[in-house]
Amino acid sequence: MSKVVVFGQGYVGLPMALRASAMGHEVIGLDTNQDVVNDLNNGKSHIDDVSDIDLSRGITNGYSATTDPASVAAADVVVVCVPTPLADSGGPDLSAVETVGKTIGMHVSSNTLCILESTTYPGTTEEIFLPLVSRGELVLGKDIFVAFSPERIDPGNETYGIHNTPKVVGGLTQECTQRAIEFYGSFVDTVVAAKGAKEAEMAKLLENTFRHVNIALVNEMVRFSNELDIDLWDAIDAAATKPFGFMPFRPGPGVGGHCIPVDPSYLSHRVKAKLGYAFRMVELAEEINHAAPIYVAERARSLLNDCGKPVRRASVLLIGVSYKPDISDQRESPAVPLASRLRAWGAEVSYHDPHVPEWSPYGSGEAPLRSVELNGSPDLIILLQNHKAVDLASISDMRCPLLDTRAVVPVVEGVHRL
Missing domain, CATH: 3.40.50.720 (NAD(P)-binding Rossmann-like Domain)
Structure with missing residues (x-):
């Protein structure tokens, strides 16, 4: 050895x-x-x-x-x-x-x-x-x-x-x-x-560019599906029954982690620097996925308006601020731009995450937030990550509007999907 x-x-x-x-x-x-x-x-x-x-x-x-x-x-x-x-x-x-x-x-x-x-x-x-x-x-x-x-x-x-x-x-x-x-x-x-080494380097970028582009596809489709009163998640589940030629990707509040939001940019940058032209598919995917948290914020503001509540001074509870379920890793989490946009509009943002006891979405210059318990009555709840440790039933019991970005809560009165 x-x-x-x-x-x-x-x-x-x-x-x-x-x-x-x-x-x-x-x-x-x-x-x-x-x-x-x-x-x-x-x-x-x-x-x-x-x-x-x-x-x-x-x-x-x-x-x-x-x-x-x-x-x-x-x-x-x-x-x-x-x-x-x-x-x-x-x-x-x-x-x-x-x-x-x-x-x-x-x-x-x-x-x-x-x-x-x-x-x-x-x-x-x-x-x-x-x-x-x-x-x-x-x-x-x-x-x-x-x-x-x-x-x-x-x-x-x-x-x-x-x-x-x-x-x-x-x-x-x-x-x-x-x-x-x-x-x-x-x-x-x-x-x-x-x-060779170049092919191995390209394999990594291809894997994550593939995911980046397909996530962008459904993140754009979810916008017009909502306006057309189409349940995109149901359509994806139906399409996924095809045993060939289809791989299901599902929309969400944005992409996070150390790979998908970052790796495709390496290839795009290399192509432009070395060959002088754009990798347009990646650039479009980046535009769509980077805008996803802002779309969530816009949906949140719309739901608050529907309840007769302005976003300014509204209490908004985010559930799950890590970039994926059941871990504490917050790298490139879409929860950060979402929280920043809501606060810029005057909302009072809090969060619950059993894996992240302390969170600094606004930078090191401000005091960190601390995870709160699932009680009280915020004006709006936004479910960002479906952690196993989060009791979905307890969220429903809070009896306030819920924006479910992961399509995991049964759609009843007060529950809205992206």
Whole structure:
């Protein structure tokens, strides 16, 4: 088994590090946050998908965390799982990848396999990552081996995790690909070889662009369906009975998380920068999905007006402010622009979320909100996420108008869907 260093101990890096450790690898999780490292070494997890028990089991298996990059020197495999948020230019902010690449280059030993998992545009592994980790001295395919493998973590998914989600790999040479296959094959059930690193990079963007575009389709359809008095959810359920040629996507308050709202922009930016023309499908999808929370706000204002209540000084309760059900992750949550728009109109916004005890939708300069109990009588409730821990019956008992953005509450008097 190999000595492995995993840069980044967040939603991607930590579960992978623990899985590799469980299968016999000697794994060090490397992170720049000393507090996170201290907590990890003390068996305290900071992400939803890894319990303290899981982490303690990993420590027993030999996993440890550190901030010391010198650990790279003894590694057989180095995996990079650092964030690549959107830059102001619209492309990925590769500063973390570049910093880690330089760090690896300072310490890496000959014959090491270096794998980039951070999502980015096609060409990054070859054009940016390779020169940094090789220092311009180590010969690719002889002294150093470099590959890209897109992360496929789905926070909160109880069915698919690291071990049973197929892993795509693409190396800069065939030997690089083969080494990556052997590494991931030691702890992942299925490993799929792409033609090369660019194809593996594109596969990740294709997966999330596909979802982004199809979510935008139904998020636009729900608007005119409402005006035409059509239950779009019922139409989707009916269409989904077709056993071929259709995949159901359902509308909602917007898209969130670390992938769908961000990844397609990498490809759009790359196409425009490299080829000089627009990726129009993605740009339109971004326009529609970014507008979805504002549409929810407009529907909320309309419902309040129907009740003879102006939005100014109306009490609005948001239920579920994470970006998906049953997790605490709030990255790119559509609840933030929704709350901001409602407050700008003068509404008094509160929220209930059993997974998010404290929430800062208006930025670090203002005091955070705290989750409230499901009682009282707000002027309007907006259901954003259908957490299992939220009792839908108790919402109905509050006897106030409800805007259900997930179509999970039976439609009775006072209940409205998007």
